[in-house]
Every structure is written in structure tokens, then in C-alpha cells.
Amino acid sequence: MKLLRTYLTLVTLLLSFLGYSQSYNTFYGGIVNQYSPDTIHKNLVEFEGLGVKEHGTTPLTNTLNWLIDKYSNYGYTDIKIDTFNYNSQDDYNLIVTKIGTVYPNTYLIVDGHYDTKSGTGTNDNGSGVAVILEIARLLQNVNTEYSIKFINFSGEEDGLIGSTWYVNNTVIPNSMDIKLVFNIDEVGGVNGLVNNTIVCERDQSIPTLSNAASYAFTDTLATCVGLYSNLLTEISYAYSSDYMPFQANENIITGLFEKNQTSHAHSPTDFLINMDTNYVYEVTQASIGASLYFAVASQSSVGINDLNSSNIRDIKIYPNPVKDELTINLGVLTTEKTMLKLINIIGETVIEKQVTNSIEKISLNHLPAGIYTLVMSSPTMQFTEKIIH
Ligand SMILES: [Zn+2]
Known part of the structure; x- marks a missing residue:
């Protein structure tokens, strides 16, 4: 039901305000x-x-x-x-x-x-x-x-x-x-x-x-x-x-x-x-x-959330809120085929890496302040937590 529109020509910034650009998937x-x-x-x-x-x-x-x-x-x-x-x-x-x-x-x-x-x-x-x-x-x-x-x-x-x-x-x-x-x-x-x-x-x-x-x-x-x-x-x-x-x-x-x-x-x-x-x-x-x-x-189907699993409850993430470095302690969970992703509030993945240590540290220094979602996933588990930075 649009009858009238005054077009505004706006200069769009080369990068979005979060500083991440997207490429062809x-x-x-x-x-x-x-x-x-x-x-x-x-x-x-x-x-x-x-x-x-x-x-x-x-x-x-x-x-x-x-x-x-x-x-x-x-x-x-x-x-x-x-x-x-x-x-x-x-x-x-x-x-x-x-x-x-x-x-x-x-x-x-x-x-x-x-x-x-x-x-x-x-x-x-x-x-x-x-x-x-x-x-x-x-x-x-x-x-x-x-x-x-x-x-x-x-x-x-x-x-x-x-x-x-x-x-x-x-x-x-x-x-x-x-x-x-x-x-x-x-x-x-x-x-x-x-x-x-x-x-x-x-x-x-x-x-x-x-x-x-x-x-x-x-x-x-x-x-x-x-x-x-x-x-x-x-x-x-x-x-x-x-x-x-x-x-x-x-x-x-x-x-x-x-x-x-x-x-x-x-x-x-x-x-x-x-x-x-x-x-x-x-x-x-x-x-x-x-x-x-x-x-x-x-592309691949992810594991079902299993928040009742005591092993998943053993995952410790600290400090939260976090300023510089976030520590993720997987406890008894295996690091094999475990991926770590940090997703910003508009759904962009800003950090993605294979987990290699049962105590993993990631630096958030380069990221703007805000709320992020940490996703840990392996073929057998899926874990998410909100991170305040
Ligand atoms: Zn319409």
C-alpha cells in the first residue's frame, strides 16, 4: 500500500558498524x-x-x-x-x-x-x-x-x-x-x-x-x-x-x-x-x-541440545562478563571434533575455531562491546551460552 516515496540517497559505509564484511558462501x-x-x-x-x-x-x-x-x-x-x-x-x-x-x-x-x-x-x-x-x-x-x-x-x-x-x-x-x-x-x-x-x-x-x-x-x-x-x-x-x-x-x-x-x-x-x-x-x-x-x-546437521547431560553442565566459561580473554574449560568432555563459534547480535560469526585444548582461551580484545553467543559443538553435543563483552 505504498503510494509515495521520497528516495534518500545515503552514503553507505564500506564496512558495517561492526567492522565485518561478508563474502559469497x-x-x-x-x-x-x-x-x-x-x-x-x-x-x-x-x-x-x-x-x-x-x-x-x-x-x-x-x-x-x-x-x-x-x-x-x-x-x-x-x-x-x-x-x-x-x-x-x-x-x-x-x-x-x-x-x-x-x-x-x-x-x-x-x-x-x-x-x-x-x-x-x-x-x-x-x-x-x-x-x-x-x-x-x-x-x-x-x-x-x-x-x-x-x-x-x-x-x-x-x-x-x-x-x-x-x-x-x-x-x-x-x-x-x-x-x-x-x-x-x-x-x-x-x-x-x-x-x-x-x-x-x-x-x-x-x-x-x-x-x-x-x-x-x-x-x-x-x-x-x-x-x-x-x-x-x-x-x-x-x-x-x-x-x-x-x-x-x-x-x-x-x-x-x-x-x-x-x-x-x-x-x-x-x-x-x-x-x-x-x-x-x-x-x-x-x-x-x-x-x-x-x-x-x-551444511551439516548439528547435534541436539542436551542440557541435561552432566558432562555438558561441567563446561565452565569465565569470566562473564569478559573484557579481554575468555576461558572455556571443557572439563571431562573430549576436544575431538569440537568447534567453537562466537556469534554477534546480528548473527555474524566473529570467531570460529577448532578446539584443541580442554582449557581453551580466546581473546575478545578486537571485538566491539556487546552481547555474543558462544556455541560449542561436536558430533555428540551442542552447547550455547550468552557472553557479555
Ligand atoms: Zn503491498
Whole structure:
């Protein structure tokens, strides 16, 4: 539901504020390359064929059922309808959950609305729906350290009603631990124009608590776009889409939005023919790469947390908080095939090494102050602890 945007051209720093840059990951690239233009195109055609998806209409319900079929066919089992009511009629968000291997209770939310206004909404937001479905299809079999919720919101065009409901009735009451909200809305491009740039959107609004983190994640998103697609990026501000209720709740948000803005949004001519499907394919590749990065996809499956094991309870980590050097005493645990990782608050691995001594010391001198997660893993155990530096 975006009608107007004043673009801000911003100088982006060469390095993010944490000072770490990201490089192409061949494992992620291999998954990105499995994206299927045919599948995306078919989904766009089907979405268009479902009609005008306004509140209280049969096409909206049919689209909900179409989405459920898609996720089921991709192998998802945790598929929930989140029902809300306004103007005396029910409406439905769709929530699909994939559980993370290391942080099962911390979520990457990948979202976009599926309701439309005045037309079939093939760009606004069939394009985002098609991108999210393709991410979900390709990530279903991939282990990710963080859990992912793929959310198709409704009621967006009527005033972010579905996402507001979800934040107020699920996120806040459950104190849901959200790593990042990645919103994809209107990424179809304009037929006849050169669509080679995507807008990466960050939180520049009040409340400002999460603005800096949103800036950092949005820089990371732009980096992923560069690594995994042929698109150029522009940084601008987030507004008027389903990330805003999360923004108001001080969650960290980022988003994608088309650079060439369609003139067909919210009109009966918002059809595939007025879009640029190649642009949607590029946005899909960028979004798959970013989702793998944000959810921390791992090539090998990691061991299950076994916090009841007395051996794991023997691990001693000190001092914590730590200023310079952290000591990790593995106690009786073997160091064989044991890896140590330190992950910063935006999910970047800043230290990674093979453990060789049962008392391991790592220097944190070069790292900025903040909260980190220490992950110790071997084929038989997985141990995580928050470190304050
Ligand atoms: Zn939209």
C-alpha cells in the first residue's frame, strides 16, 4: 500500500558498524541456484487467477487455501491459520514455522501480505508471495540455526490489520524472541523499464531503540543482494507495510521494495503483463541468499541440545562478563571434533575455531562491546551460552 516515496540517497559505509564484511558462501549459492523461474512464474499466474483478494471475499479465502496447499506440498507440517475479525468478518494470517537447530525459540520472520486492493494484485503483493513461497520451498530441507516463520499477512491493504493483530496477540503476549523481520512487498518491477535496482528498507522511525540494528541488518541485506543476484541496491526507509507494527514494538526490521514503482498498484490493471518477471527472479535469488544468511543455514546437521547431560553442565566459561580473554574449560568432555563459534547480535560469526585444548582461551580484545553467543559443538553435543563483552 505504498503510494509515495521520497528516495534518500545515503552514503553507505564500506564496512558495517561492526567492522565485518561478508563474502559469497558457496553452500548458500548452491541453494540460490536451485530457484525455479517456472515455479515462480506458475505461482504468479495462479495468484492472478485467484482474483481480487479483498476482505471478506471468496477469492481471499481461496488464496489462503492455495497457500496452505503450497506449503504442505513443500513439506511443511507446522502451518497455522491466525484468525482475526474486523468489520464483523473473519480474516486470516497464515503462519508457517520451521524450527531452528541451535536457537529454536528465536525467529527470523519472512513476511509479505497476500490480500489485494481493487485488483488481482499480482505485483502488490503477488510478487512478494511468489518470492516467499520460493524461499520456503528451497529452505525446507536446509538446517538453519534460527527458526523461521514464513508469514502471509492479510488485512494489509485495509491498514496493516493482520500484522497489527499478530504483534498484539502473539508477539507481545508470548514475548516472542525475534531476530529480524524481513518484509517483502511489491517487488514486481515495471514492464518496459530497466529494473536493475531493489530498495532495501531500514527503520528510520520512532521508537528508535532498534534503528541501529535495523541499519546494520539492512546493510547486510544489501550485501546479500549483491552476492546472490545481479541487482543493484538503494537504501531507503521502511514505511506503510507489515513490518511497521513490529517496528512499533521495537523489533528489528528490514525489507525489500521495487525501485521502479508500478503505477498499477491498487488498480484493476495490477497484472503480470505490467510487471517484469525477470526482476522477480532476481529478487527471489537475493531473498533466498539473505534468508539463508539471516537464519544461519548450516551444511551439516548439528547435534541436539542436551542440557541435561552432566558432562555438558561441567563446561565452565569465565569470566562473564569478559573484557579481554575468555576461558572455556571443557572439563571431562573430549576436544575431538569440537568447534567453537562466537556469534554477534546480528548473527555474524566473529570467531570460529577448532578446539584443541580442554582449557581453551580466546581473546575478545578486537571485538566491539556487546552481547555474543558462544556455541560449542561436536558430533555428540551442542552447547550455547550468552557472553557479555
Ligand atoms: Zn503491498
